[in-house]
Amino acid sequence: MKIDLDKMSDTELKELRAQVDKAISTLASRRRAEARKAAEEAASKHGFSLSDLLSGKADKTKGVPKYRNPADPSQTWSGRGRQPGWIKAGLAAGKSLSDFAI
Secondary structure (H helix, E strand, O other): OOOOHHHOOHHHHHHHHHHHHHHHHHHHHHHHHHHHHHHHHHHHHOOOOHHHHHOOOOOOOOOOOOEEOOOOOOOEEOOOOOOOHHHHHHHHOOOOHHHHEO
16 A cells, blocks of 8 residues: 655645654554464463463472471471571581481
8 A cells, every 4th residue: 555645735744743652652462462372372272271370389399398397396498498497406516407307
């Protein structure tokens, strides 16, 4: 479609510019909607919903406890991540990690 801008009036040119500006501003949202639809179809093909994949929560299982606080048996630690205060205190007091093993 070829538009002869030289033959358009000032009003027609301004209207055309307004239409172009609107089309440009909605282009990103149209592309986003198309991408979302394609992503939903791809996730569905694999048995998931898009929200399942985007929730940021992986299927994590809590680590199996390997160590227990002798003073409070309800406090356990899997050995992963930061050491709890009771482990640090016990190690500073001269105990070994094996003293806390379950």
